[in-house]
Amino acid sequence: MKKHLLSFALIILFLGCTEKKETKTITIVEPVEEIVPEVHNTRVRYAKGFKVHNPMGFKQLVISNPWPGSDKTYKYALVKDTASIKNKSYFDGVIQIPLKSVVVTSTTHIPSLEMLGVTQRLVGFPNLDYISSEETRKRIDDGFIKELGKNEDINTEVLINLSPDAVITFAVDGDNKTVETIKKTGIPILYNADWTETSPLGKAEWIKFFGVLMGKEKTADSIFQVIEREYLATKVIAEQAINKPKVLSGAMYKDVWHLPQGGSWAAQFIADANGDYLWKDTEGTGSASLNVESVIAKGKNADFWIGPGQFTSLQQLNDAHSAYSQFNAFQNGQVYSFTNKKGATDGVIYYEEAPNRPDLVLKDMVHILHPNLLPNHTPYFFSKLD
Numbered sequence: 001m002k003k004h005l006l007s008f009a010l011i012i013l014f015l016g017c018t019e020k021k022e023t024k025t026i027t028i029v030e031p032v033e034e035i036v037p038e039v040h041n042t043r044v045r046y047a048k049g050f051k052v053h054n055p056m057g058f059k060q061l062v063i064s065n066p067w068p069g070s071d072k073t074y075k076y077a078l079v080k081d082t083a084s085i086k087n088k089s090y091f092d093g094v095i096q097i098p099l100k101s102v103v104v105t106s107t108t109h110i111p112s113l114e115m116l117g118v119t120q121r122l123v124g125f126p127n128l129d130y131i132s133s134e135e136t137r138k139r140i141d142d143g144f145i146k147e148l149g150k151n152e153d154i155n156t157e158v159l160i161n162l163s164p165d166a167v168i169t170f171a172v173d174g175d176n177k178t179v180e181t182i183k184k185t186g187i188p189i190l191y192n193a194d195w196t197e198t199s200p201l202g203k204a205e206w207i208k209f210f211g212v213l214m215g216k217e218k219t220a221d222s223i224f225q226v227i228e229r230e231y232l233a234t235k236v237i238a239e240q241a242i243n244k245p246k247v248l249s250g251a252m253y254k255d256v257w258h259l260p261q262g263g264s265w266a267a268q269f270i271a272d273a274n275g276d277y278l279w280k281d282t283e284g285t286g287s288a289s290l291n292v293e294s295v296i297a298k299g300k301n302a303d304f305w306i307g308p309g310q311f312t313s314l315q316q317l318n319d320a321h322s323a324y325s326q327f328n329a330f331q332n333g334q335v336y337s338f339t340n341k342k343g344a345t346d347g348v349i350y351y352e353e354a355p356n357r358p359d360l361v362l363k364d365m366v367h368i369l370h371p372n373l374l375p376n377h378t379p380y381f382f383s384k385l386d
Contacts, residue, residue, distance in 0.1 A: 040217035040218035040221060041054050041217070042208050042211065042212055042217050042220070042221065043221075044205060044208060045201075045205065046197075046199050046201040046202040046204075046205045046228075047194075047197055047199075047202045047203075047205040047206060047208075048064070048065070048197060048199075048202060049063060049064055049065060049066070049193040049194070049196055049197060049202075049206075050062060050063050050064070050193070050206070050209055051064075052208070052212055057079075057084060058077055058078060058079040058080075058084065058085065059077075059078040059079075059097070059212060060075060060076070060077060060078070060091075061075075061076040061078055061190070061209070061212060061213075062074070062075050062076075063075075063076070063190070063191050063192075063193060064193075065193065065196060066170075066171055066191040066193045066196070067170075067171045067172055067173055067174065067193070067196065068172075068196060068286075070173075070174060072174065074092045074093075074190075074191055075090070075091050075092055076091060076092060076093045076094070076095055076190060077091045077093070077094045077095070078095055078097045078212060078213070079094060079095070079096060079097070080096065080097070081096070082094050082095075082096050093188045093189070093190065094188075095165070095166055095188045095190070095213075096165065097212070097213055097214075097215060098213065098214050098215030098216075099121060099164075099165040099166050099213050099214055100121060100165055101121050101123045101162070101163075101164045101165050102121050102122060102123065102164050102165060102166055102167070102168060102213075103122075103123060103124040103125065103148065103159065103162065103164045103166075103167045103168070104122065104125060104167075104168045104169075104192075105125070105126055105151050105154075105167070105168065105169045105170060106169075106170050106192070106194075106195070107130050107131055107132070107347065107351065107352040108194055108195065108351075108352060108355045108356065109168060109192065109194075109210070110122075110131060110133050110136050110352060111133070111352065111353050111356040111357070112206065112207045112209075112210040112220075112356060113136075113210065113214075114133060114135055114136065115207060115223050115356070116207070116210060116211060116214055116216045116219055116220060116223070117216075117219070118210075118214045118216065119135060119136055119139060120139075120144070121214065122136070122139070122144075122145055123144070123145060123146060123162050123164055124145060124146045124147075124148045124158065124159065124162050124164065125145055125146075125147070125148060126147075126148040126149055126150055126151040126154055127147075127149075127150060127151060128140050128145065128147050129345040129346075129347070130345070130347050131343070131345070131347065131352070132342065132343025132344070132345065132347035132348070132349050132352050133343070133352065133353075134343075134344070137343070137344055137345070146158055146162060151169075151178070152177075152178055153178065154178050154181070154182065156181055156182070156185060159182065159185065159187065160185055160187075163187070164187060165188070166187070166188040166189065166190060166213070167182055167187055167188070167189045167190070168189075168190050168191075168192050168213075169182075169189060169190070169191060169192065170191065170192055170193065170194075170195060171191060190213075192206065192209060194206035194209075194355060195355070197265070198263060198264060198265050198268065198285045199265070199268065200231065200265060200268055200269060200272070200358035200361065200362070201227075201228055201231060201358060203265065203355040203356070203358065204224060204227050204228075204231075204355065204356055204357070204358050205224055206355075207220045207223055207224055207356065208220045208221060208224060227357065227358065227359050230359035230363075231272075231358055231359040231362055234272075234359065234362045234363050234366055234374075235272045235273075235362065237366060237373050237374065238272065238273050238274040238362075238366045238369075238370060238373065239274055240373060241274045241369070241370040241373060244274055244275060244276045245275055245276065245303035245304055245369050245370075246275075246276045246278055246299075246301065246302045246303050246304070247270050247275045247276060247277045247278065247302060247303070247304050247305075247306055247369070248278060248295075248299040248302035248304070248305045248306075248327060248329055249266065249270075249277070249279075249305070249306050249307045249308075250287075250295075250307065250308070250309065251308045251309030251310075251311060251317075251324075252292060252309075252320075252321060252323070253309070255292065256289050256290070256291070256292075257289070257290045257291070257292050257294075257295045258287045258288070258289055258290075258309075259279055259287065259288055259290065259295070260277075260279070260286075260287060260288070260307075261279070261282045261283065261284035261285060261286055261287060261288045262277070262279060262280045262281050262282040262283065262284070263283065263284055263285040264284070264285050264286060264287075265285075266307065267279070267280060269358070269361055269362060269365050270306070270365065272362055272365075273362060273365035273366045273368075273369050273370075274366070274369065274370065275304070275365070275369045278298055278299055278302060279298075292321075292323050296323060296326055296327070299327060300326060300327055300328060301328050302327065302328065302329050303328070303329065303334060304329055304334045304335075304336065304368060304369060305327060305329035305330065305334060305335040305336070306335075306336050306337075306365070306368065306382070307336075307337060307338065308324075308335055308337055308385070309339075310339050311337065311339070311385070312337065312339050312340050312385065313385055313386060314330065314333070314335060314385050314386060317330065317335070317385070318330075333384065333385075333386075334384075335384065335385045336368050336382045336383065336384055336385065337382065337383065337385055338350035338354070338381045338382050338383075340383050340385075341381060341383070349381065350381045353381075354381060357380075360380045360381065361381060363377050363380075364377075364379045364380060364381050364382040365382075367379055368382060
């Protein structure tokens with residue numbers, strides 16, 4: 001991960017150690033960060049789920065549709081001094097920025113913190129084993145990031161002891177008991193809805209959400225501009241392809257084939273890589289559930305099979321169900337997956353990093369579908385199944 005983040009990230013921090021005596025354990029002491037907020041007004045172009053407004057004297061962060069099917073809008077006043085806001089009841093939260101300490105609850109939040117150079121402000125996370133990043137895992141091992149239990153049942157006692165400036169969470173629906181529990185502690189809580197975005201660049205633009213909160217607006221904007229430029233340039237390269245190969249995706253779970261719908265994030269990558277996704281006309285932004293016979297009928301002659309579920313080898317596919325070997329892509333060895341690249345605790349790197357780095361995903365896709373267009377690209381997320 002660091003290989004691709006270094007061009008964006010600031011130099012993070014240096015860890016100092018106290019003098020060690022042979023009979024004592026090493027205690028790692030963290031230097032105090034001097035936080036100087038950057039002066040910048042954030043503009044959002046691709047993301048649909050948040051906006052940043054700049055009223056006189058403070059910033060207003062607006063989160064819309066925080067979960068699928070929701071028409072709820074959350075408004076947060078981001079201020080240097082919370083006492084400056086008189087009509088606090090108008091907002092869902094009044095939060096002092098920049099945040100000096102924070103708890104996040106999704107691994108997709110981790111790359112944004114790293115790229116912005118603020119991982120030292122992360123103090124807690126639920127289910128630490130889910131985190132794959134080497135940089136953040138080092139901080140976990142050094143004791144700087146505490147375990148908060150399960151996301152749906154956060155350990156409030158540990159959270160209160162940490163006393164972060166804010167908790168950044170997500171929701172799959174409006175019935176989130178954890179959010180209500182955290183609110184009772186008095187710790188500010190904000191929704192991050194990056195996962196609901198269907199545009200690759202829309203997901204990635206949520207780094208600006210963290211930029212506003214961390215006093216890193218200008219840095220976030222600069223990082224996103226590079227990602228945007230690389231993504232759009234790769235899309236232009238893909239358009240030069242003479243052929244548009246047919247693409248199959250998904251796999252079976254309990255004899256039902258699940259694959260991305262035509263308006264989904266995954267389908268958009270295939271389209272931007274100039275591939276012909278065979279289910280591009282299906283309506284929706286999530287997953288379609290189909291019987292295997294219909295998938296074979298439509299996808300048997302697909303040139304490529306991208307994203308075959310959690311399978312990590314052709315042998316696994318063959319052993320799981322006889323239907324898999326009927327596809328030409330299987331027979332020709334043109335099956336590609338992102339599940340083989342994992343972190344130290346067995347977390348799939350793609351789930352953590354891909355939403356933040358769509359430029360790398362698209363380059364992988366173009367390299368797979370049109371290898372002559374990006375001959376020198378080394379795939380980062382995807383690998384061919386053997």
